[in-house]
Amino acid sequence: MTTTASSTGTRLTLAKGITAGLRRAMENDPKVLVMGEDVGRLGGVFRVTEGLQKDFGEDRVIDTPLAESGIVGTAIGLALRGYRPVVEIQFDGFVYPAFDHITSQVAKMYARSLGHVTLPMVIRIPCGGGIGAVEHHSESNESYFLHSAGLRVVACSNAEDSYWMIQQAVATDDPVIFFEPKRRYHDKMVVDTSASAAPRGLYEAVVARPGEHVTVACYGPMVKTCLQAAEAAGQEGTSIEVVDLRGLNPLDTETLFASVRKTGRLVVVHEASQFLGFGAEISAQVTQECFYHLEAPVLRVTGYSTPYPASKLEELFLPDLDRVLDGVDRALAY
């Protein structure tokens, strides 16, 4: 399996990659603030902000009242005053009280002000399922944000990316929705934290595993699943190219189209429900731009178009190795 991490460096979990990245961002820029529910003394329910309040104080790491609309609404004001807030939403399913601010104000402020004000804020959302949680703790709601022009949307899939991407997101002058795959929070990787610059751009897609026969495009929690599927398929003689999209909006179409033109086949994998999921947009763009290279229709392997089920059923809802391989087989069958 290919890995892009350097072999020297610090061994970090995906969660601690974000912690380290945030710490560095806060050291570099006194305007960077962290705010959310339980992010201070507790360090967040996933401990992503652990230790930050102790070191940067209560003015910069704010345990907010329990109100997501309030959190994002006041983050807007802080940004207007020159701060760079990094907001933590405790779980994907709890972002909706803030949805009004995110779609009506955060996404549009730059355009509304004809460029006079920017909102350089990051909204971190632990996303996706697979942890056996109760309702509202396992959702993949990226489509809502991808559909709202003015927001940049990224998804990290490993510790090196979480470390660098959070810093890049904080440095971005546009608002960024930052998805963190919660079931991969504890996955470890060696990260070169001494490097002075990120190895790649925030929105650059990466070929996580090169292959010949079919492209599998994925992001966030599904990258690991797809790499495992590619490994399994490789042993049976099927060569899968796994593209970790990383940037969802903007989408690195150059990398994606190049891969599809090479393999002639594309399977898009995500946890979110199929209907109007990100796979639909990718499918449309690839069909339009790579039509003459396609040997098969673009296929999607996704969560079903149902509410996220009770946790005893989530393994059936979520794409797994077998379902990815099934999608690959169907693509190859054309």
Added chain:
Amino acid sequence: MTDSDVVPEQAAAAFGVTHHENVIGTPKILSDGGPETIRFIDQDGHRIRNEVNLPYDKYVDALTEEDGRRLYRDMALIRRFDAEGTALQRQGELGLWPGLLGQEAAQVGIGRAMRPQDYAFPSYREHGVAWCRDVDPVNLLGMFRGVNNGGWDPNEKNFHLYTIVIGNQALHAVGYAMGVQRDGAVGTGDPDRDTAVVTFFGDGATSQGDINESFVFAAVNQSPIVFFCQNNQWAISEPNERQTRIPLYQRARGFGFPGVRVDGNDVLATYAVSMHALDEARSGQGPFLIEAYTYRMGAHTTSDDPTKYRDSAELDIWRERDPLLRLKSFLLSLHETEQAFFDEVDREADELAARIRTACQEMPDPPHSQMFDRVYVEPHAGLEKERDEFVAYQAGFEGEGN
């Protein structure tokens, strides 16, 4: 009799409370609610008569010793049920369990003050209210075992599904109460017809827009609703002072309806105040806020580790205010209650625990296609297609291994 509201300097330091400029106000975590708190039995089980509780006296005086024992039994049984929930989570039978340890009196007091036609809109911790509404406790386990997302019929016992998104249920409750008004089921004087709605939420929840909006809607409509806030001092790791600068019950005044603070660890007090508030609502006097001042003695949920953010000395103080111990001393100070009663309740609790345990372990996994069921009331072709694909795909595995 009551503890002072003022936290000594050293105690504050022991709690890691720095008197940072931005953290204004004395931490009240050791406070028992202050002099405005309505209370009928003190920590040692003595009956209190004072000006604050006088208006509610009649409800307590109407209770027999037998009623007191019933309230004790309710609290003891739900405490045991709750402990079983925690144990089942530890043993992997449940994915998560939000405990109610310490909040039994708050929940039983109002639960027993409600009438069959009243309706409850809970958050996720109201196992004691569910018990009083006669909801089979086994039903409460389903969502925490991951076999469903609620499952019971809310209209069977007038106990709505648990709501996890903080604050949502309060607006549903107000809307329901607006329906009650339109049905003419308020202020008729008929005790079997007049209906009140109760919604439950925590101290943290009071920061949510939904809670504040529900106050506005209820006030504007003069709806028959009781807002029952269990102030257990903590919203996961955040203490009260991250949510409010005034006692929560005082918020009601700004919205235009009465609010009181009751000792949430004194079941006679929560019962009496709830009786009053519900009577007011049913008779058309409009909304009422009850702040039940209590303490979350356990973790937020089984996923939480409170040692990360609070001092165990705080728990020690609140242990002395244990709602069960308090009622027990009170009952023992009366005439007819013997130790044998408590032994009998313990035995009953053992039975309940055993029943819960078995029922939980035997709870069947849901059918695979459950996630496609009942998404829409009317047929939906797109969903049917996905279901067919799902069924066909799963069938491919069934042949395997044959």
